[in-house]
Amino acid sequence: MTEKQAATGSLANLTTNSAESSERAFAGRLPSVERVLADAASAPLVAQYGRTQTLTALRSLLAELRVELVGGNSTSDVPPGIAGLTAVLAERLAKTAVSSIKQVFNLTGTVLHTNLGRALLPDVAICAVVDALRSPMNLEFDLVTGKRGDRDDLVEELLCELTGAEAATVVNNNAAAVLLMLSALAPRREVIVSRGELVEIGGAFRIPDIMMRAGAKLREVGTTNRTHVADYADAISPRSALLMKVHCSNYAIQGFTTSVEVDQLAQLTKEHGTPTVVDLGSGTLVDLSQYGLPHETTVRETIEAGADVVTFSGDKLLGGPQAGLIVGRADLIKKIKRHPLKRALRVGKLTLAALEPVLALYRSPEFLPERLTTLRLLTRSQSAMRVQAENLLPIVQRTVGPAVVVTAEPLFSQIGSGALPVDLLPSYGLALRMNASQQRGRGLGKVERMLRDLPRPVIGRIANDTLLLDLRCLEDADEAQFIAQLLKLSS
Numbered sequence: 001m002t003e004k005q006a007a008t009g010s011l012a013n014l015t016t017n018s019a020e021s022s023e024r025a026f027a028g029r030l031p032s033v034e035r036v037l038a039d040a041a042s043a044p045l046v047a048q049y050g051r052t053q054t055l056t057a058l059r060s061l062l063a064e065l066r067v068e069l070v071g072g073n074s075t076s077d078v079p080p081g082i083a084g085l086t087a088v089l090a091e092r093l094a095k096t097a098v099s100s101i102k103q104v105f106n107l108t109g110t111v112l113h114t115n116l117g118r119a120l121l122p123d124v125a126i127c128a129v130v131d132a133l134r135s136p137m138n139l140e141f142d143l144v145t146g147k148r149g150d151r152d153d154l155v156e157e158l159l160c161e162l163t164g165a166e167a168a169t170v171v172n173n174n175a176a177a178v179l180l181m182l183s184a185l186a187p188r189r190e191v192i193v194s195r196g197e198l199v200e201i202g203g204a205f206r207i208p209d210i211m212m213r214a215g216a217k218l219r220e221v222g223t224t225n226r227t228h229v230a231d232y233a234d235a236i237s238p239r240s241a242l243l244m245k246v247h248c249s250n251y252a253i254q255g256f257t258t259s260v261e262v263d264q265l266a267q268l269t270k271e272h273g274t275p276t277v278v279d280l281g282s283g284t285l286v287d288l289s290q291y292g293l294p295h296e297t298t299v300r301e302t303i304e305a306g307a308d309v310v311t312f313s314g315d316k317l318l319g320g321p322q323a324g325l326i327v328g329r330a331d332l333i334k335k336i337k338r339h340p341l342k343r344a345l346r347v348g349k350l351t352l353a354a355l356e357p358v359l360a361l362y363r364s365p366e367f368l369p370e371r372l373t374t375l376r377l378l379t380r381s382q383s384a385m386r387v388q389a390e391n392l393l394p395i396v397q398r399t400v401g402p403a404v405v406v407t408a409e410p411l412f413s414q415i416g417s418g419a420l421p422v423d424l425l426p427s428y429g430l431a432l433r434m435n436a437s438q439q440r441g442r443g444l445g446k447v448e449r450m451l452r453d454l455p456r457p458v459i460g461r462i463a464n465d466t467l468l469l470d471l472r473c474l475e476d477a478d479e480a481q482f483i484a485q486l487l488k489l490s491s
Contacts, residue, residue: 265307283312
């Protein structure tokens with residue numbers, strides 16, 4: 001053994017012996033698990049969190065303290081007593097119990113914000129979901145015959161009534177609806193789509209990718225900006241399964257453009273027997289222009305134009321729960337429902353419980369701006385938001401301090417989630433800017449983080465060195481809570 005190895009070995013032995021000696025010296029000062037649990041201070045923790053969870057957290061805490069003591073990293077010569085241990089234990093258990101899912105204030109200006117849960121459900125849907133959670137329901141039970149039923153029956157009649165379709169089925173989102181439709185109607189066959197409609201939406205959902213995974217073969221026609229009826233007609237062959245039109249949900253092509261409408265594709269369907277299917281994306285059941293909003297093609301208009309199958313979302317302009325709705329010809333819907341993927345993509349009782357009352361609201365369209373939360377937010381008047389902004393301005397100013405200048409200003413909101421992507425809604429809100437003497441980027445980021453760290457996080461948007469708090473989605477029912485937590489922060 002060399003002199004260096006001997007020295008290293010001696011140092012290692014010394015370190016080990018020192019650590020063992022330290023552990024023997026300090027470990028005895030830590031109270032045992034049994035002693036801590038037997039203390040009166042632990043009783044409330046066991047009552048609230050249960051013995052199993054409390055015991056696991058306590059063992060973890062004691063193990064950490066023991067490692068600190070052995071390593072000589074403790075800030076105190078004497079480990080904390082039982083009172084100190086239970087105080088730390090209570091903090092850890094409380095932190096663990098906090099849900100990862102939090103209510104937030106959506107002040108981004110995007111009403112149907114994908115990252116914030118899209119459409120808010122109306123009260124009738126919320127009550128229906130609560131009832132479904134508490135009690136069994138006739139999910140797949142036919143109360144007339146006493147035999148097994150089809151869960152689609154709970155909403156199919158309503159969907160057909162509102163859209164003019166012959167049949168309908170429901171899956172868990174519109175991406176699933178498109179995947180199922182293509183898998184059932186076009187396996188190993190061609191689907192003809194305009195190049196200008198090969199879209200990608202959030203989460204890297206691309207029409208060509210979905211088509212490939214569905215086992216269908218993409219046949220592109222036309223160009224990015226111009227596609228004609230003749231392009232579709234020339235592409236139809238014995239290998240063709242479908243003519244497909246896709247809603248350009250998150251962009252718009254302007255200028256020298258031409259696209260083929262559904263009724264023109266439907267005419268080809270009659271001539272060649274190749275069904276026309278439409279991925280409508282967001283999908284709405286009423287003409288939004290009657291409420292002062294931009295017009296968006298409705299599902300009924302698409303069916304009446306001759307589409308054989310239409311897919312659309314439940315949690316966008318419809319204002320309901322996340323769902324993918326497929327409506328159209330009875331024979332094609334029947335084929336879709338028989339596909340094995342249908343069971344994998346079907347919705348549960350909570351979705352159906354929420355969807356049915358939302359659909360029922362559309363039977364009385366004159367009441368929708370009042371009763372359908374999504375439409376109520378989309379139709380809020382700019383003047384009402386201006387009054388709200390002026391009332392909130394001094395409270396927000398006091399919260400953020402003199403380093404930030406807060407002003408009430410007109411803004412523009414977006415519908416969101418791919419609905420009417422180029423249309424903006426006049427709105428109002430608060431603009432937060434750093435004083436000229438402050439470092440803008442870093443300071444504004446701190447303010448934005450401070451608002452996100454509130455018990456109910458406030459989510460705005462930053463643009464042009466300005467933090468914007470658009471008030472379109474801050475209704476009167478939530479304003480009191482918004483103010484209360486700001487006042488608490490500034491006190």
